[in-house]
Amino acid sequence: MIAPDEIKVTPPDTMPRTDADPFTRDWIAALPESDASLARLGDAVWLDKYDSIAVMRHEPVRKILPDWRQFTSTAKPFYDPFTLVPPILVVQDPPDHTIARDALMRFLSPAALAPYRAAFAADAERIVDAALAKGTVDAVTDIAAAFVLKVFPDMLGMPQEGRALILDFGDAAFNTVGPRNAIFEASMVRAGPAFEWVDHHTRRDTVTPGSLAARILGLSDEGIVTEEEAEFLIRATLAAGFDTTVLGIANIIGGLVRFPENWPLMRENPALVKNAVNEMLRYDVPARMQGRTALVDIEVEGIKFRRGDQISLLLTAAGRDERRWADPERFDVTRTGANVGFGGGIHICMGQVLARMESEVILEALVRKVAAIEPAGEGERFINNAAVGWKHLPVRLVAA
Ligand code: HEM
Secondary structure (H helix, E strand, O other): OOOHHHOOOOOOOOOOEEOOOOOOHHHHHOOOHHHHHHHHOOOEEEEOOOOEEEEOOHHHHHHHOOOOOOEEOOOOOOOOOOOOOOOOOOOOOOOHHHHHHHHHHOOOOHHHHHHHHHHHHHHHHHHHHHHHHHOEEEHHHHHHHHHHHHHHHHHHOOOOOOOOHHHHHHHHHHHOOOOOOHHHHHHHHHOHHHHHHHHHHOOOOOOOOOOHHHHHHHHHOOOOOOHHHHHHHHHHHHHHHOHHHHHHHHHHHHHHHHOOOHHHHHHHOOOHHHHHHHHHHHHOOOEOEEEEEEOOOEEEOOEEEOOOOEEEEEHHHHOOOOOOOOOOOOOOOOOOOOOOOOOOHHHOOOOHHHHHHHHHHHHHHHHHHEEEEEEOOOOEEOOOOOEOOEEEOEEEEEEO
8 A cells, every 4th residue: 555645746867757648639539659659758758747657668567567566556647536436446456356356257257258159149140230231330339339238238137228328437437547637527527327327227126136237236145245345346347348348349440441451361260350359459459558556666677666656557558569569550460469458467357258259259240241341431539538449430341
């Protein structure tokens, strides 16, 4: 743990400084390249406007992410414990973190999720058929959101009505990962109805009996977590699990449209679908950054941190690090090698099996049924402090 008065607010003399603001609309619209451009200043840089450090290189990001003994998650840049982000998991260290994680992980393991795959595949077929019937579609609303908002709330046992509000909830939650700027404020206003919906539909008397949400709440009957913590676990799932996956699926399609040489390879060898998901996690990662605070004076890959330094690990920039990746600006489904798009160590994304399954299933349906995916106009990037990708991405689908 670290006391608030121990947080460093003065720049160190060991790294470059910048007065750039990485949370303006223009900067965010140019992600991930804009974040990656900070690496021209140094491997890490002090952000004057936010009294914190941004780390841009793959190797130090990879090393710091799992190192909870020296880099805590209980304090991080911009984090305010009184916001709507459920105060569980991402803002905990062991032992509290371990209890919450083990409890929720029961429902998100490969074995727990395997039975849902067939239903996901049937929904994917229907959604791809409907998109093909239209011909020109928005890859975000007509494919990615249509799919994720069908399969995941069905799995949780959430009602049909109002489920799209979960995306506004996630949008607001991801904005709290950054500064309290106009983007944050606007999303909080927009998410008013979403807060009410989420609050209402995560309680014992409203969740569908026997559903996944009901089983998560049941953890409190076994005394594993409290009733309040069980509600937080459902809300954490809603906050972390929707926008990310919608963005992720659309970001894959964005990469495929921009680099069309990949699609024939995937049609020829559908096993490359898995690689396409990995490549998205490097090339256009939906989770922009993870925060940590240094608990000790420590040097990592030549970067000197002081106890109390608040650090943003930029997954966006790490994915474009030319020291780690050959030709990093190219989306290439034949690329191999581990990236940090799902984080690493004890906080590694708990929904990664689910996110991969959703992404793979919808891509598999596309690969089977679509001969070509072409751009059909200018896309529009999603403006959020910490969630990265497309808000709209018009594409034309050619039937196979
Ligand atoms: C492409 C989609 C996704 C991406 C890119 C992503 C990314 C991440 C990353 C980078 C972390 C690490 C946080 C840290 O180190 O502090 C994380 C944690 C987490 N993710 Fe995901 N995520 C995705 C989908 C999901 C889904 C579908 C769920 C829902 C089941 C989910 C639930 C969580 C939870 C609960 C945590 C906290 C884990 C912990 O602190 O132990 N994520 N995610």
